[in-house]
Amino acid sequence: MRGQLVLGSLREAASGQTGKAKPPRAAFNWEVENGVKELAPTRVVAQRELAVVLLGAGKAESPGQLTEIAVSGGALLPSTVVLRAGSTLRIRNDDEIGHELFAPGLDGLSAEATSPGSARSIHLTKPGSWPLLDRLASHARAHLHVLSDLAAVAKLEPNGSFSFSDVPAGKYTLKVFRGASELTSKEIEVTDKPLTLDPVTFTQDKSGS
Amino acid sequence: MLLSRFWYIFLAVVAGAAASAALLSLGVINRQAVEHLGDELARDRTELDAILRLEARARLDRIAFISVDSKLGGLLKQAAGIGDRAQLGKLSSETKDALNAHVSRLLEAAGGDKKQDDVKPDIAFAVDASGRIIAQLGPLEANPPGSSLATYPFIDRALKGYVRDDVIVYDRRVYRMASRPVLYGGEYVGAIAHGYRFDDAFTARMAQGLGGATVVFFYGRTTLASASPSGGPALAEVAAVLPDALASEKLKRGERSDPIALRAGGRAVYSLVVGSAAQADVGYAVARPLTLVSSPLAFFQGASREDVQALPLPLLGAAAFLLALIGLLFVYFERDRPYNVLRKKLQQVAAGERERLLVTEWRGAYRKLADAINQALDKSIERAAELAPAAKKKANLDEILGPTPESHVEPYFGFADAGQQPKAAGQRAEAAAKPGAPAAAAPKPAAATSTANGAPAAVPAAAAPKAGLKPPVPAPPGVKPAALAPAGVKPSPAPLPSSNDNSGETLDEAAHFREVYTQYLNVRKDCGESTEGLSFEKFELTLTKTRDQVLAKHPAKGVRFTVYVKEGKAALKAAPVKR
Numbered sequence: 001m002r003g004q005l006v007l008g009s010l011r012e013a014a015s016g017q018t019g020k021a022k023p024p025r026a027a028f029n030w031e032v033e034n035g036v037k038e039l040a041p042t043r044v045v046a047q048r049e050l051a052v053v054l055l056g057a058g059k060a061e062s063p064g065q066l067t068e069i070a071v072s073g074g075a076l077l078p079s080t081v082v083l084r085a086g087s088t089l090r091i092r093n094d095d096e097i098g099h100e101l102f103a104p105g106l107d108g109l110s111a112e113a114t115s116p117g118s119a120r121s122i123h124l125t126k127p128g129s130w131p132l133l134d135r136l137a138s139h140a141r142a143h144l145h146v147l148s149d150l151a152a153v154a155k156l157e158p159n160g161s162f163s164f165s166d167v168p169a170g171k172y173t174l175k176v177f178r179g180a181s182e183l184t185s186k187e188i189e190v191t192d193k194p195l196t197l198d199p200v201t202f203t204q205d206k207s208g209s
Numbered sequence: 210m211l212l213s214r215f216w217y218i219f220l221a222v223v224a225g226a227a228a229s230a231a232l233l234s235l236g237v238i239n240r241q242a243v244e245h246l247g248d249e250l251a252r253d254r255t256e257l258d259a260i261l262r263l264e265a266r267a268r269l270d271r272i273a274f275i276s277v278d279s280k281l282g283g284l285l286k287q288a289a290g291i292g293d294r295a296q297l298g299k300l301s302s303e304t305k306d307a308l309n310a311h312v313s314r315l316l317e318a319a320g321g322d323k324k325q326d327d328v329k330p331d332i333a334f335a336v337d338a339s340g341r342i343i344a345q346l347g348p349l350e351a352n353p354p355g356s357s358l359a360t361y362p363f364i365d366r367a368l369k370g371y372v373r374d375d376v377i378v379y380d381r382r383v384y385r386m387a388s389r390p391v392l393y394g395g396e397y398v399g400a401i402a403h404g405y406r407f408d409d410a411f412t413a414r415m416a417q418g419l420g421g422a423t424v425v426f427f428y429g430r431t432t433l434a435s436a437s438p439s440g441g442p443a444l445a446e447v448a449a450v451l452p453d454a455l456a457s458e459k460l461k462r463g464e465r466s467d468p469i470a471l472r473a474g475g476r477a478v479y480s481l482v483v484g485s486a487a488q489a490d491v492g493y494a495v496a497r498p499l500t501l502v503s504s505p506l507a508f509f510q511g512a513s514r515e516d517v518q519a520l521p522l523p524l525l526g527a528a529a530f531l532l533a534l535i536g537l538l539f540v541y542f543e544r545d546r547p548y549n550v551l552r553k554k555l556q557q558v559a560a561g562e563r564e565r566l567l568v569t570e571w572r573g574a575y576r577k578l579a580d581a582i583n584q585a586l587d588k589s590i591e592r593a594a595e596l597a598p599a600a601k602k603k604a605n606l607d608e609i610l611g612p613t614p615e616s617h618v619e620p621y622f623g624f625a626d627a628g629q630q631p632k633a634a635g636q637r638a639e640a641a642a643k644p645g646a647p648a649a650a651a652p653k654p655a656a657a658t659s660t661a662n663g664a665p666a667a668v669p670a671a672a673a674p675k676a677g678l679k680p681p682v683p684a685p686p687g688v689k690p691a692a693l694a695p696a697g698v699k700p701s702p703a704p705l706p707s708s709n710d711n712s713g714e715t716l717d718e719a720a721h722f723r724e725v726y727t728q729y730l731n732v733r734k735d736c737g738e739s740t741e742g743l744s745f746e747k748f749e750l751t752l753t754k755t756r757d758q759v760l761a762k763h764p765a766k767g768v769r770f771t772v773y774v775k776e777g778k779a780a781l782k783a784a785p786v787k788r
Contacts, residue, residue: 026463027362029262029483030269031373034276034390039370040397073340073357096342096349096356097380136378138488139362 003166004190006054006152008197010046010160010176045158049178051080052154052162052200054188055147056172066121069142070094071101071114076132076142080177084150085127092119100135103144111135129180143179167195176202211573213539220536231505238508239501243476246499247468250478253419253495254465258483260418261385265374268387271318272403275311275389281335281401282393288337289398294353297343301354304335304344308401312346332384332404338397340364347404349380358402362485363388367400376484376491383407383428383491385484412436423477423496427451428489442475442496454479455490463487474499547575555582718756721769722749725781728772732779755783 033039044050065087070077072094083089093099093114101120102111108122109132127148134140151172154162167190174197176183183202188195275281284304291297316329332347340359345352358364363375367388375386384404391399405411407426416424416436423441426433430451435444450469457466460479468476477496481487502508550570557563565586566579726748730740756768765785773780 026483027375027485027487029265029374031366031371034370034372034392036277036392037370037390037395037397040368042369073359073361075360094356096352135489136381137361138378139360139485 003168004192005194006154006164006167006188006190006197007195008052008154008162008174009199010050010052010156010162011199011201012044012160013201044178046160046162047156047158048077049079050156050183051078051082051145051177052156053082053147053175053177054151054154054164054167054172055149055175056151056170057149066090068092068119071099071134071140074134074137075140076101078156079142080145080179081132081142082145082147082150082153082177083124085146085148086123086125088121088123089144090119090121093117097136099137099140101132101140102135103130103132106130106144131180141179143177145177174200176200178202211543213536213543216536216539220532228505231508235502235505235508242499242501246476246497250422250468250476250495250497251465253422253497254478254480256419257415257424257493257495258480260415261483265385265387268385268403268405269372269374269389271315272311272387272389272401274314275308275401276391278307278311278391279393281307281311282391282398285335285337285343285391285399286393286396288341288343288354289339294355297354301344305346305350308333308335308344308346330403331406332379332386332402334358334364334388334402335391335399336364336368336402337399338368340368340400343399348382363402364400367402368397370397374484376482376486377404378428378486378489378491379404383426383433383486407433409434409436416441419495423447423475423494425494425496426482426492427494428486428491430455433491440498442471442473442477442498446471446473446475447477447494447496450477451479451494454494460492471496474501543573547571551575551579554579558586718767722752725752725770725772729779729781732772732774736774736777736779738779752781752783759783759785 065084067081067083067087068090069081070092074095076091081089091101091114093116096116098113098115100111100113101109103109106122106128107126109130112120114120124144124146127146129146130144132142132144152164152167154164156162169190169192171187171189174184174186174188176185184200186197186200188197281304284300284307288297288300288304291300312329312333330346332349333345334342335344336358337343340357340361341354342352342356342358343354344350359368361375361377363373363377363386366373367390370390372389373387375388377384377386384406386402386404388400388402390397391401412424412426412434413436416422416438421438421441423435423437423444425435425444425447427448430448432444432448432451435447437443449472454460454466454469454477457479460466460481463481465478465480468478471477475496475498477494479492479494481490481492484491500511502511551566554563554566554570558566565583568576568579568583571579723745726745729748730743733740733743752770755770759765759768763785765787767786768783769786771782771784773782
């Protein structure tokens with residue numbers, strides 16, 4: 001039996017907060033408007049920062065599945081990574097400089113050098129949540145969620161829309177993660193027909209990495 | 210001496226109090242020095258932050274013209290969305306040329322070779338609207354374009370229109386970045402970023418701006434650059450405690466660390482930089498030497514010329530002079546003056562002007578001293594008297610000559626009563642006093658003799674006395690008459706002139722003096738006395754003076770001298786010759 005398509009969209013609520021963790025000291029001396037042109041809006045790039053997943057007993061991500069993420073522009077893309085326990089994470093370095101990613105508290109992901117163009121992998125068996133940090137690029141921060149009942153991970157578009165493909169009918173919990181934070185959680189039921197969800201609204205206030 | 214002693218005690222107390230104050234002040238001064246140094250380092254940290262902030266602002270303004278350059282803007286706009294490597298490479302080359310041209314303009318604007326190093330960037334980026342590197346200068350400029358800086362905050366914010374600075378770690382190097390958006394056609398088409406490394410020259414300028422503090426920039430436990438002015442703590446000292454500083458909770462909270470003691474005694478504070486790199490433990494340390502006063506001497510040595518000039522030297526000098534003057538006055542009144550008086554009095558004693566000191570002329574110790582001197586004088590006189598017979602002294606005729614007869618002349622001629630008899634008596638004189646004695650028949654008196662035990666015997670003063678005259682006084686106890694002297698004892702060779710052989714005769718005074726002189730020398734020798742320095746001229750002079758004194762008191766026609774032995778010593782007796 002073929003699963004159904006589940007569509008949805010994310011809508012960011014207005015907020016003046018950046019939502020990022022406060023660094024030890026101010027990150028700059030000067031951050032002022034250029035005085036020529038108005039500023040571009042600061043928005044969460046959903047594709048880069050968010051993860052929308054379905055949790056439930058229905059369909060499960062295949063065991064041993066390989067998920068690949070990239071280090072690009074000095075940071076992990078996406079910066080929120082959700083995996084099912086038992087899967088493998090492959091981290092590719094697309095930058096021109098080396099990185100040393102590590103996850104404090106997670107065995108097997110210590111700070112080892114990943115030179116430009118190369119990659120490193122880690123097999124994740126234990127459910128949990130860990131920050132991913134880079135010893136060489138201090139601003140590069142991501143978060144890794146390893147869930148035991150992960151059913152599906154949505155594909156995100158730059159405009160915030162997402163889609164799950166081939167979702168078996170059943171009851172699921174839709175969750176939106178941004179970094180370490182769970183922005184929203186919603187119960188959905190997938191039937192034998194495609195499902196379009198109401199827009200999921202989130203704010204940056206609840207986020208953090 | 211009382212005032213002097215109290216003055217010494219007072220000065221000792223004052224000196225002790227001053228020394229105590231100096232020692233106490235050491236602790237106070239050192240504690241204040243540590244506190245002051247902590248304050249100074251906190252101020253240094255604030256100032257260094259301000260310097261870095263102003264320097265970042267200056268760089269942001271310096272590169273402002275690049276952000277509105279139409280050529281660069283056009284290239285960045287053109288690069289957006291291009292994924293073809295060849296096309297991107299061509300655009301990258303043109304963009305790099307444009308970037309280099311702007312750097313050249315920056316160098317020209319700065320002018321002077323010295324400033325070129327300050328202006329020429331160690332790294333520079335030109336990124337398109339998505340944050341991809343289109344062109345770059347610096348260590349990685351040979352890399353192909355396309356790598357992204359999009360998530361770096363200084364690029365991310367610049368792409369949104371902010372002018373921003375940051376400190377970043379890029380390819381294991383730390384840069385101070387300044388970024389601006391690039392405007393073209395009324396929209397943001399990318400950003401430029403201009404960066405410097407932390408080098409020693411920059412750090413030296415920072416240290417100079419802080420007035421000579423040691424400044425060290427570090428990245429984790431690695432030092433990036435340092436400047437240690439002369440006298441300041443060395444880099445090794447500051448780096449040695451870096452692990453401790455990095456473990457500081459205050460540092461992790463973004464505050465400065467407490468002052469940390471350095472190996473050589475200085476203090477250092479540590480702080481993370483303002484920027485993203487703070488999360489990678491990029492920061493700086495400011496250190497200064499701690500000068501503690503180790504001793505009061507060092508306290509004085511540490512005084513500056515201004516300190517010395519600030520002293521009320523005339524007042525202090527006057528006070529010191531006054532204290533010294535008071536002490537000198539006490540010393541003068543209580544020591545010098547009584548000492549001088551004592552010395553003069555003693556000189557008078559020595560000169561015979563006074564016999565003793567008058568102890569009431571002094572007080573205190575000098576009175577005791579005067580009393581002691583008096584006692585010493587008495588003792589000396591007594592001792593001299595005791596030692597006089599044994600001593601071989603030069604003859605003093607003034608002492609030897611007996612007192613000049615004042616009223617009774619008879620005794621000196623042997624006519625006075627027994628109590629007035631001179632003790633001088635010779636063996637022959639004694640014998641002459643006895644009727645029928647052999648000496649009586651002798652016309653000449655016997656010479657003086659010595660006793661067997663060395664004690665001189667009395668020298669007969671005259672020949673046998675006339676009838677009716679009192680017999681001669683026998684020799685004093687212990688004095689053996691010459692007749693009884695054992696063999697070998699030489700009698701006085703010259704008989705003394707007798708007073709009874711001058712009847713009607715003219716005295717040959719000169720011959721008498723010579724004769725007495727000879728007898729006197731012989732008796733002295735017999736008595737074991739020295740005759741050294743006893744010339745006839747002196748002898749004659751003394752006899753003449755004595756004769757004159759006798760004649761001045763007695764109506765005599767002359768004076769006859771007799772040699773005799775008195776208490777074991779040769780003696781002379783003067784006797785007037787009746788008219």
